[in-house]
Amino acid sequence: MSDLLRLATAGSVDDGKSTLVGRLLYDTKSVLADTLDAVHRASADRGLATPDLSLLVDGLRSEREQGITIDVAYRYFATPKRSFVLADTPGHVQYTRNTVTGASTAQLGVLLVDARKGVVEQTRRHAAVLALLGVPRLVLAVNKIDLVGFDQPTFARIAKEFTAHATALGYAEDAVVEIPVSALAGDNVVERSDRTPWYTGPTLLEHLETVPVEPDPHDAPFRFPVQYVIRPRTPEHPDYRGYAGLVAAGTVRVGDEVAVLPNGLRSTVTGIDTADGPLDEAAAGQSVTLLLEHDLDISRGDLIAAAAVPPTVTDELDATVCWLSEKPLAPGARVLVKHGTRTVQAMVTELRTRFDEQRLASTDAPASLALNEIGQVAVRTAEPIPVDDYTRNRRTGSFLVIDAADGSTLAAGLVGAPLPVLDGIDNDAADGHALVSPGP
Structure with a gap:
């Protein structure tokens, strides 16, 4: 049985992300015949001699008209070796928030x-x-290699620069792979190209099929945000009280002791119901209804967790945020924090550092965070919430910052998640690239 890899694509505008995804789908025969016919017709209408494979991904009308990706496009495909969930994310700076969304569950970028x-x-x-x-x-796909004459020195220069930047961000060298590709022509995407005889590594698909997959949230402690309390009050079920939601992390079994947070009460799981009947256990990603031994005061927004390994209940968050609003963030901002199924009022009490992702340096106590800037902040919530450190549990270590006035998303937040910092970054004014020199 094949396993599952979740991946996300990212890159700058016109780097060919959608074409690459379309090529993967096309060459792995993961496209329905009627969909492919529609792409052929649309391409012919544009006067193209070959099908525009990006149309397999860019589904919004505005995307097709502008030739850009705006929304996150999820695609599912499989080979005999592995199944894939792929998120094609936008390249435009103003759509960075969608890149955050698409990458939030990825095991590979x-x-x-x-x-x-x-x-x-x-x-x-x-x-x-x-x-x-x-x-x-990470995989660095050096696309449009055909447009530089399949030049090995060009590929080597780009690969060296990117690897230096990625390792400075904390990646091990063996976690970063560089592949020369032509998404349009198919070189080194699924089939190996004879036009890059100097490249001896895997094709993109070969790497995706064999790259080790990190442990999934089934291995994390059990976490279950309550979405809805079910009380039918019917003659057949006069005393039924169930707690419905999606298992965010870990596994729960009948007989397990659990804690209900933030109040800290404890009980035992007596049943796990689903639309298809009862289960003995449920794992991350399953929607279930839990039955507990005790009649507790539980409502939407509460978190049912493994009693032996509970999250921390706190009203003071040390977090890293990626600011996604054109309105700058300043200390003292009053916002809403959405964590799991709970939304509480909060205040950003302090901006501690701002991270410069171009030069890999930080500024202490910045006056503000602007659009797409990353920084460490202190947040005080009006009510205690149960959180995990993001590095230990991505599902319950993340939150959204929301504008209380209009409900728009202002930031993605990660509890803890220290920022990478490296000394020895110089800026090459000639080409605007940040060159990474070895640290001391």
Whole structure:
């Protein structure tokens, strides 16, 4: 039975992300015949001699008209060796929030660069976001290698620069793989290209099929945000009280002792119900209804967790945020924090550092955080909430910062998640690239 790999693509505008995803789907025969026919027709209407494979991914009308990716497009495909869930994320700076969304559950990130342009500002920004979100492995796809004549020195220069930046962000060298590809022509995507005889590594698909997969949230302590309390009060079920939701992490079994947070009460799981009947156990990703031994005061927003390994209940969060609003964040801002199924009022009491993802340096006590800037902050919530450190549990260590006035998302927040910092970063004014020199 094949296992599952969750991956996300990212890169700058016009680097060919959607074409690469379309090529993967096309060459692995993961496209339905009627969908492929529609792509052929749309491509012919544009006067193209070959199908525009990006149309397999860019599904919104505005995306097709502008030739860009706006929303996160999820695609599912499989080979005999592995199944894949792929999130194609936007390249435009103003859609960085969607990149955060697509990468939040990824086990591997595929970053594209145009071989003619090399590593650019958005490449470094996306690498920093992936590192911050804890995506454990990266692939650098040096796309459009055909447009530089399949030149090995060009590929080597780009690969060296990116690897230096990624290792400075905390990645081990063996966690970063560089592959020369042409998404348009298919070189080294699924089939090995004879036009890059100097490249002896895997094709992109070969790497995706064999890269080690990090442990999934089944291995984390059990966490279950309560979405809804079910009390039918019918003659058949006069005393039924169930707690419905999605298992966010870990596994729960009938007979397990659990804690209900933030109040800290304890009970034992007596049943696990689903639409298809009762279960003896449930794991991360399953929607279930839990039955408990004791009649406790539990409501939406509470968290049912493993009693032996509970999260921390606190109203003081030390967190890293990626600011996603055009309105800058300043100390004293009053916001809403959405954690799991609970939303509480909060205040950002302090901006501790701002991280420069281009030069890998930090500024202490910044006056504000602007759009797409990353920083460490202190947040005080009006009510205690149960949280885990993001590095230990991504599901219950993350939260959203929301504008109380209009409900818009202001930031993605990670509890703990220390920022990477490296000394020895110089800026090359000639080409605008941040060059990483070895630390002391």
